[in-house]
Amino acid sequence: MHAPIIKHIRAFTVFGGGADYHDQGADHWIDDHIATPMSRYPAYRQSRQSFGINVLGTLVVELETDTGVKGFAVTTGGEPAAYIVEKHLARFVEGRRVDEIELIWDQMFNATLYYGRRGLVINAISGVDLALWDLLGQVRQLPVHALIGGAVRDEQPFYATGARPDLAKQMGFIGGKLAFRHNPLQGTPGIRTEMERLGQMRDAVGPDFWLMFDCWMSMTVDYAHQVAVAAAEYDLKWIEECLPPDDYWGYAALRKKLPPKMLLTTGEHEATRWGFRMLLEMGCCDFIQPDVGWCGGLTELLKISALADAHNTMVIPHGSSVYSYHFVMTRQNSPFAEFLMMAPKADNVVPMFSPMLLDEPVPQNGLLHISALDKPGFGVRLSPDLQLHRPYER
Numbered sequence: 001m002h003a004p005i006i007k008h009i010r011a012f013t014v015f016g017g018g019a020d021y022h023d024q025g026a027d028h029w030i031d032d033h034i035a036t037p038m039s040r041y042p043a044y045r046q047s048r049q050s051f052g053i054n055v056l057g058t059l060v061v062e063l064e065t066d067t068g069v070k071g072f073a074v075t076t077g078g079e080p081a082a083y084i085v086e087k088h089l090a091r092f093v094e095g096r097r098v099d100e101i102e103l104i105w106d107q108m109f110n111a112t113l114y115y116g117r118r119g120l121v122i123n124a125i126s127g128v129d130l131a132l133w134d135l136l137g138q139v140r141q142l143p144v145h146a147l148i149g150g151a152v153r154d155e156q157p158f159y160a161t162g163a164r165p166d167l168a169k170q171m172g173f174i175g176g177k178l179a180f181r182h183n184p185l186q187g188t189p190g191i192r193t194e195m196e197r198l199g200q201m202r203d204a205v206g207p208d209f210w211l212m213f214d215c216w217m218s219m220t221v222d223y224a225h226q227v228a229v230a231a232a233e234y235d236l237k238w239i240e241e242c243l244p245p246d247d248y249w250g251y252a253a254l255r256k257k258l259p260p261k262m263l264l265t266t267g268e269h270e271a272t273r274w275g276f277r278m279l280l281e282m283g284c285c286d287f288i289q290p291d292v293g294w295c296g297g298l299t300e301l302l303k304i305s306a307l308a309d310a311h312n313t314m315v316i317p318h319g320s321s322v323y324s325y326h327f328v329m330t331r332q333n334s335p336f337a338e339f340l341m342m343a344p345k346a347d348n349v350v351p352m353f354s355p356m357l358l359d360e361p362v363p364q365n366g367l368l369h370i371s372a373l374d375k376p377g378f379g380v381r382l383s384p385d386l387q388l389h390r391p392y393e394r
């Protein structure tokens with residue numbers, strides 16, 4: 001069967017929320033005293049934007065075939081990722097058939113291996129890969145979930161990440177994940193303050209609603225252990241990404257001494273099947289949380305997921321909106337998913353990549369029905385109101 005040829009790849013940047021969801025305005029919960037690896041410096045404790053969490057902005061990758069069909073995807077990485085896409089990755093994409101996704105991935109990864117492997121380069125590769133899946137869906141007029149095997153359930157339950165698990169419960173979510181706000185230098189008083197907040201939330205949501213802490217790489221093994229022991233009293237379901245992503249040994253050691261029933265999770269800043277192999281084989285966590293826009297794209301996530309399945313481990317992707325919705329619906333080992341609350345006060349449901357995408361579905365009463373994903377590709381369009389910039393036009 002004849003498949004169209006990809007004629008153009010274009011990389012744009014754009015600021016103001018969207019895939020770079022940390023790029024929010026003032027007074028947003030996501031930039032309010034959240035503990036980070038930079039919290040050891042008091043000057044950077046109050047705001048993550050102060051150390052530059054939003055300097056990169058969103059990368060938009062657009063593809064166009066010789067027949068004029070377009071596909072696109074968004075991820076983080078901004079201008080440096082746009083450079084990599086236009087100056088380096090483009091040669092592996094332009095001139096290829098739209099269905100040569102595996103070959104394109106392999107060439108992009110191996111050609112960048114000498115300076116890539118993780119981080120920005122894998123963000124750029126992920127963006128291209130997601131745009132390829134979107135394009136294939138547009139060409140075949142099928143949703144991405146149908147291209148990767150089809151849905152295994154009709155409805156997907158979600159937990160919410162944000163400052164108000166109590167409101168998330170009223171909105172129908174199965175759990176609420178709070179961002180931890182204290183770092184190891186703030187010692188026991190910091191933990192005490194966090195436990196007061198957790199205790200208030202537990203009182204508000206009752207015994208069965210899940211409560212979790214997201215610790216964004218900010219802790220030491222010892223501090224995370226103290227937090228976990230204190231939080232057991234409030235039935236904390238999991239403690240997430242408490243250590244730097246490279247400290248596989250720390251995760252493995254911490255997991256062995258967590259209170260009974262409490263889970264240890266990580267992986268949103270991990271990349272590729274080899275990175276996740278480390279987490280899985282070293283017993284670093286109870287389930288993994290790859291971000292499909294950062295781990296190598298959907299092509300790589302399918303491999304990571306198969307590896308996790310063989311380790312009896314769930315894959316609960318980090319954020320990433322429609323790009324993970326199409327994936328989780330097709331996997332038995334992804335029984336629930338994350339919704340990042342992007343309303344500044346986390347008090348209502350707004351699309352995760354708002355204001356960048358049109359037709360971006362959101363969970364209704366904590367559930368996403370498969371019918372919300374029944375459009376070609378990832379089923380979203382770029383908002384025409386965006387100020388797109390193409391820094392490396394060829």
Ligand SMILES: C[C@H](O)[C@H](O)CC(=O)C(=O)O
Nearest residue numbers: 034161179214216318340
């Ligand atoms: C809230 C966290 O600090 C981060 O911004 C998002 C995240 O890690 C998650 O959703 O998980």
Ligand SMILES: [Mg+2]
Nearest residue numbers: 214240241268
């Ligand atoms: Mg997280």
